[in-house]
Amino acid sequence: MTVETALDRYVHDPERVATVEKVHKMLDELGVTYLYFQVVSVTGRVVGKGVPAAHWRRVAMSGVQMVLGATANVAVSRTGRYLGYGPEASELIAIPDPETFVQLPWDGRAARVFCTLFTDRGDDQDPGAFLDTDCRGNLRHEQERFRAAHGLELRCGIEPEMMWLELDESGRPTGGATNPYCYHIEQFEQLRPVYMQVLDYCDAMGLDVIQGDHEDAPGQLELNVMFDDALRTADRLTTYRQICAQVAREHRLKACFMAKPFPGVSGSGWHHNVSLWAGGEDVTYQPRGGVKGSDDVYRYRVGGDNVFLQEPDSTGPGTVGMQCIAGAVAHLPALTAIAASTVNSYKRLWDTGFWAPIYADWGYQNRTCALRVPAPGRLEYRPADAMVNPYLMMSGLLRAFDDGIGRGLDPGEPEKRSVYSAIESGKVVERLPMNLGDALDALEADPVIRAALRGHLYDVYTDIKRDEWERFLATVTEWDVETYMDFVP
Template sequence: MNSLDHWNWRLTPGQQASPEQLDLQKAKQFLTQNHIRYVLAQFVDIHGVAKSKSVPVDHLEDILTDGVGFAGGGVHGLRLEPHESEYMLVGDLSTLKLLPWAPGYARVMGTGTVDGKPHPIDTRNILKAQTARLSERGWVLNTGIEPEFSLFQRTADGSVCPLDDTDCLQKPAYDYRGLSRVRVFLERVTESLQALGIDVYQIDHEDANGQYEINFKYADAVTSADNIILFKMAAAEIAHELGAICSFMPKPKSSMTGNGMHIHCSLADAEGRNIFHDKSDTSGMGLSKLAYSFTAGILAHAKALTALLAPSVNSYKRLVVGRTASGTTWAPVFVAYGDNNRTAMVRIPYGRIELRVGDSGMNPYLAQAALIAAGLDGIDRNLDPGPPQNINFYALTPREIADRKIDVLPQSLGEAITALEQSDFFRSALGADFIDEFVSHKRDEWIDYHRHVSDWETKRYLSFF
């Protein structure tokens, strides 16, 4: 960890890292004042991984007018063939941000277009289409997304272990030493986010050795997704510079808790009031009738929704019933909701909803688009989620859970993809072409996984028969 000890990075006092409501001329002045040489024109692929072209700052206006062209066939999930039109990213000036961890660089996101029209397979466009449905009703979905991650170093034999090799407690959650000994990384990431105007309000050591979480204030759904991408960029690059690996893999080690990405959410009206909150709620959870119907929509589409929130083979090593070495699990597999119940897929903090299924490998645009679609379906059909389940599901036997008529989430990517493929609702809400593309990619991943022979299989069966 010597590389951590010599890091003296700090923001310049008074530096402002994100322009607000700037016109083009002011944006150019802002970039000049901050010595920006290149602007990354940026979008994400179907997996939520950032893709970019580096554009000299003198051509900022081109990004905003003509757009920046990409060969769509070279990117996962755009469903564009090599002979078809370019994928053009037309920048949105309001997304212009400096990158404090990459001096001289800024980034801008925007609308992905093909032949001058928003591309329906672009997951940021899919989210914007769902938020537009909310806007028609005078609503905004505010989300606070909680990314968990693992901070590793690679050992001589090629394996990975926690960056802090003294982080070895059996129950390390909230441990001071585990937090303090990687503080240089955590401080630098936090200060980068703060410089971008992202309000970080707490940082903690999570339940596994080498696992952390940085929480920042809620925003509207599109901005929240944009912020998650910025966070992942910052964390990955800062870790790399410090000789570490910042992993968002859902379940990096079988003996450790997985990396979740919980979504706290509420709907706000035109005045900014939380319309999920109703202090007269007799249950004591502070939810409005609208919030209950939104929750019911999530539960009604839970299995297909899981494919979009837990989108990898590895995700389902996290979504299993059982206990971890530290004594509990934070990845609920039960289709239920409850008052502050972390063993149900939907937890109710007072006056809002927390969806706990998603992991840090999810595409935040796609996950939130699916969340909005499912919740609105619950509202439109006036669904009832039934009574809250305020019990520890992990203390019940499978028979006791079945007797309560509580369903279980898919236990493999294959099962989840089948549920999504058979969902006429999501095919209609998110687009049949997109669902077909997503299912195709994930079917290939599932088949490829099944062709792989693991070390576990070799150890168990090599001389068994």
């Protein structure tokens, strides 16, 4: 007797089948002839395959196959070993999520869909199961788990700082396209052709950009998108990176998401502004040029009860909000391994003169703390930078909040002083891990946050990141040469 698998149930869900048919009609209406089947790796990289639109119906039901190592960027370690999965591992099945279908505004012949990943149908151990190294699927699982436990959903808005760099004749970045003047309209105006193109593409692909500014590093912009359900926000920020990369190609610039490309000026943070809600409904965002994708691409979650809001007799967040803050404080060291995910990330944290969030404390409007309550009803998680995988980050925050609520934790009084001044006055505050190796050790020692990277996801993520750390330690840098070459001990 044939056993129905999770893959079978997912593919043949009646609502999904109906959406597949809607997309089929849109392909002809929009003139789309090619589709990217997109998969997000554990580091946040977009990988996948291309499929001619003529094969949409068939491939929407069968999916595409890729090596399991696609979730680990199909990369090898410094010793030549394949990271995450070896070449002998079976393949994954990527099933397109038709609700994420949208035409690419820079070439209407092409469109994209995100995919949910499954084990191979012929897998010996668990055929057709949800693949645990699918970071999108992992966030969906964590959302469902949290909703079942608390009746609440996470909504998130991310502040996506990044830099626009000029290129030399060989195509290598030379420096920022503008000067490092924060909020300076003249610098913002210099990048108007760039950000206007970004805004047009964002609008077409369902990103409702609500404000923007020039930040305080060379060529650094921040364009904020309306907050929403965690998974849709993560998909939109992944799309935002792709949009910026395309606009950079059109303007012969480099869209730089490196956390700290320049010393002596601010790095690029991706602060996560989070809140928990009960209830609410979806409303539709209407793009100026007309709908170019599935309905869900243009939907945002609004309304309901925000349980982060202060209670009538309190000046701070409500009880649940305070417990979530406490949970985040308790797990900040482990969360740092996800938030500051590269060797370079810690250059940003070491440059403390630029509001680097390096202390495990919280406060109102206090940018020296890792956690800040910037306005009623939300919490700003500050250590994340522009290289973060938002799917993993929000999965980790959900686990930290769950722990804070479950144990009824109390974060203590908010710090009103600069944390640096408070420490000078004798306050003992834990410092975040200050290099990738220490952060990975903190993650390994924290079973709560480890559980947010369920199954093999933790193993694959840390395999990649341990290798990155070891590569750095084994690399002779220009600093080494300049510092030690002329020494005679």
